[in-house]
Amino acid sequence: MIGCMGRWEPNGRGRLAQAALDLYVERGFDQTTVAEIAERAGLTERTFFRHYADKREVLFDGSAMLQQLMVDAAAAAPDDASPLEATAAALVAVGEMFDERREFARRRHSVIVANPELQERELIKLARLTEAIAATLRERGVGEPAASLTAQAGIGVFHVSFQRWVAPGETRRIGELMREGVEELRAVMR
């Protein structure tokens, strides 16, 4: 859902990521080459490949960190937290990281929705996140199918809230949208 560029660095990763995203927005993902990204960043292709395996990875760089953050938060929930509460803790944990970067996320999102292959990659990322949360819940002693169902519902809330958060004109924080999402889903399930 969001890529992590880390801090802007005068001569590295952050500059490449910024240049890549600028070009993807301007020209489209398919129409952008690694050579052009490197040139825009004032760096070499060689430097690009020291940081990223390919031009797609620039957009999914933060996936592993996002997953770790969510899993850690769910695992760290109090022992007596319910499966839903542990999953909600995972959602809340990513809120701050996201809110600092809404404009980046919006631009990244516009690139992804324009490209079926990137959309597929995004779906795979969400499926992995779901499986990671389900595994964490099982480690907390939650049985099946409750663990998988809760993880599916939680990542469903995450996905829907994210889409709202990047929508034009939306100013509410993602944490608020996710809390509202959980409440809406609870109401629907009653």
Add this chain to the structure above:
Amino acid sequence: MIGCMGRWEPNGRGRLAQAALDLYVERGFDQTTVAEIAERAGLTERTFFRHYADKREVLFDGSAMLQQLMVDAAAAAPDDASPLEATAAALVAVGEMFDERREFARRRHSVIVANPELQERELIKLARLTEAIAATLRERGVGEPAASLTAQAGIGVFHVSFQRWVAPGETRRIGELMREGVEELRAVMR
């Protein structure tokens, strides 16, 4: 989740689908060629391509029908049905079609889980199903984010129940597993 071969036909589509699945299970999807499928079915490659665009399509042939079945059932739910009830109607509608074909579904599933590319295709199918159900709920007057959240939760139940249904030794019908899934999720959300 399930491919539709239609009825077995002496000289057509069904024979090709059966031959393809047999070969995918025996040799692996990547190791099977269209020429081999046609040969096993006693037909020509030309006939294969009259029925299917490629060897992957054999496995996803039923996707459009599955989606239509679910959408129709959700749309046909009584006017006063809640979003959850309309979504549950979509799940129940596919139950009978599935239960007649568990062995086919198990074999198909074993091919899919062994191949990352096919898994991706399956995720895309589920994402499309989710979007189709959400759109149907919106047409029924359900607002956002309730429509998307309910569709996500419903397809989450479908996905988790399907995985249980194809597990070795599982004998319960998919409708029963889906009903149990909805109840589990309701309990989790309370």
